[in-house]
Amino acid sequence: MSVETAGLRYDQFSVGDRFVSPGRTVTEDDVMSFARLSGDFNPLHTDEEFARRAGFGGRIAHGMLIAAMATGMANQTRVFEGTTLALLEQRIQYKAPVRLGDTVHLQLEVTALRESSKADRGIVEFSAQVCNQGGKPVIESVWSLLMKRGAPT
Numbered sequence: 001m002s003v004e005t006a007g008l009r010y011d012q013f014s015v016g017d018r019f020v021s022p023g024r025t026v027t028e029d030d031v032m033s034f035a036r037l038s039g040d041f042n043p044l045h046t047d048e049e050f051a052r053r054a055g056f057g058g059r060i061a062h063g064m065l066i067a068a069m070a071t072g073m074a075n076q077t078r079v080f081e082g083t084t085l086a087l088l089e090q091r092i093q094y095k096a097p098v099r100l101g102d103t104v105h106l107q108l109e110v111t112a113l114r115e116s117s118k119a120d121r122g123i124v125e126f127s128a129q130v131c132n133q134g135g136k137p138v139i140e141s142v143w144s145l146l147m148k149r150g151a152p153t
Contacts, residue, residue, distance in 0.1 A: 007083030010122030010149040013110050021073035021106040023133070026061050026098055034065040060097040066104060066139055067092055070130050073106040085121055086146040090128075096138045103133040111142070122149045 035041050043050035044060055051059045067090070074080060098104060112125040124147050130139040 006078040007081040008079050008147075009083050009152075010113070010124060010147040013113060013124050013147075015110050015113065017110040019074075019077045019079050019108045021076050021108075023103045023105040024069055024073060025103045026066070026069075026100055028100055030065065030069075031059070031061050031100060034062050034068075038062070038064065040064075056097055057099075059100055061100065061102075063092075063094045063139070066098050066130055067141070069104065070106050070128060070139065070141075073104075073130075074108065074128070077106075077108070079108075080145070080147075083148045084145055085148060087143065088123065088146055089144040090141055092139060092141040094138070095140055096132070096136055098132065098138050102138075104130050104138065106130055108143075116146065120149055121146055123147070 031045055035045055040062055042062075044054060044056060045051075045062055046059070048059050051057075071087070107129045109127045110124060111127050114123040114125070116122050124145050126143045126145070128139075128141045128143050129137050130141075131137050
C-alpha cells in the first residue's frame with residue numbers, strides 16, 4: 001500500500017516559485033511555553049516593565065521562537081508534506097522584534113536548485129521571510145532542504 005503525499009518533489013520546483021503560509025498570532029502561552037522549553041527566561045520576554053525600560057515598549061517574543069514557528073508555518077503550506085528528507089541549513093537574520101499579539105506569516109521563494117550525490121534527491125534553496133501583520137519583515141533567512149525527487153513510490 002503506497003501513501004500519497006501532498007508535498008512537492010525536487011523536480012517540481014522552479015527558481016522563482018513562491019509560497020505563503022497562513023498567519024499565526026503570537027500568544028502569551030507561546031512565549032512562556034518556549035521560555036520553559038528552552039530555559040531562556042530573559043526578562044525581555046518575561047518581564048513587561050524590564051522590556052519597556054529596555055526600549056522595546058513591552059515584552060517581545062524570542063527570535064528563535066519565531067524561527068521555530070516559521071518551520072511550522074512552512075509545513076502548513078503543505079509544500080513539504082512527505083517530501084522533505086532533511087533541513088540542511090538555515091541562515092537567520094533578525095530584523096525587528098515580534099510582540100505578543102502580533103500575527104506573523106511566512107513567505108518562501110525558491111532561489112536555487114542543486115543536484116545531490118544521490119539520484120533520488122535534490123537540494124532546494126529558499127529565501128524565507130517572516131513578516132508581521134503590517135507586512136514588515138521580522139526575520140530574513142535562507143533555507144536549504146534536501147527533497148525527494150522523481151515519481152512517488
